[in-house]
Amino acid sequence: MFTGIVTDIGEVATVDGTQGTLKRLRVHSAYDPATITMGASIACGGPCLTVVGFGPREEGGCWFDVDAAAETLERTTVGEWQAGTRVNLERALKIGDELGGHIVTGHVDGVATIVAREAITAGDDPWGPTARFVIKAPQALSSFIAEKGSVCLDGTSLTVNSVTDDIFSVLIIPHTLNVTTWGARKVGDKLNLEVDLMARYAARLAEARGAG
Structure with missing residues (x-):
């Protein structure tokens, strides 16, 4: 985990x-x-x-x-x-470690694509630049992504800002841009997407109840 x-x-x-x-x-x-x-x-x-x-x-x-x-x-x-x-x-997480993001399994569900990168603050901001990324998820996974919910993209725990069908956005703060690969990400790049574990199991339970 x-x-x-x-x-x-x-x-x-x-x-x-x-x-x-x-x-x-x-x-x-x-x-x-x-x-x-x-x-x-x-x-x-x-x-x-x-x-x-x-x-x-x-x-x-x-x-x-x-x-x-x-x-x-x-x-x-x-x-x-x-x-x-x-x-x-x-x-891997050890017992007693701080849970600073969300529970991630490392089991990738699919590949998403960056469709836009928008500068929120300029590079001369005292804390560095901030960027919003607009991302297209595989259609089959879009229902698992919720506004203010969590997603894991390329191993990074992020909060979803907005969702419209299979398009969602995330905001990347200066620290994250500096200490991860997000600083070099651009339009067209592919991202490993893992949806939230709770969303995955909730959907499976709903499916099982419907079938029953």
Whole structure:
């Protein structure tokens, strides 16, 4: 389980394997290698991936390897990652950790697309720029997105500002723009979308009651 609070921006170093089967990715991170174990779960740009190898880097921080299977490659943006791709990282939640975002599983539901980026404050604002992103969700997932509800986009916990059919918006504050990959996001970019866990189960219960 995760919270959608990004703790590092990693960079894909290598990608081995072919599209549609299995890819092994090596990610460089500032995490202390002494805190990583084999089999650990790390949310990489949204999807929860399992560490299958790791070690220290001479310049500090660590490298870790993760495998992305066919389902992940098909339903997320991982299949498009290449050397140099920057990804939001979050370690798995520990008992006693602060729950600063919302409950996130790392199970991506689909891929959304940025259709507009609007500047809310100028770059010379004392706290830095703020931006509103307008995003198109897959039609099948649009009913799970509610105004003032939570969504996880590329591993970031965000509050939905507005919703119209399959179009919704989120506001990104200066801090988030600086410490995640959101600062470099532009129109046309694809985002890993995980809908709110409670919305998903509420819809499933309603469906089951209707069928019964």
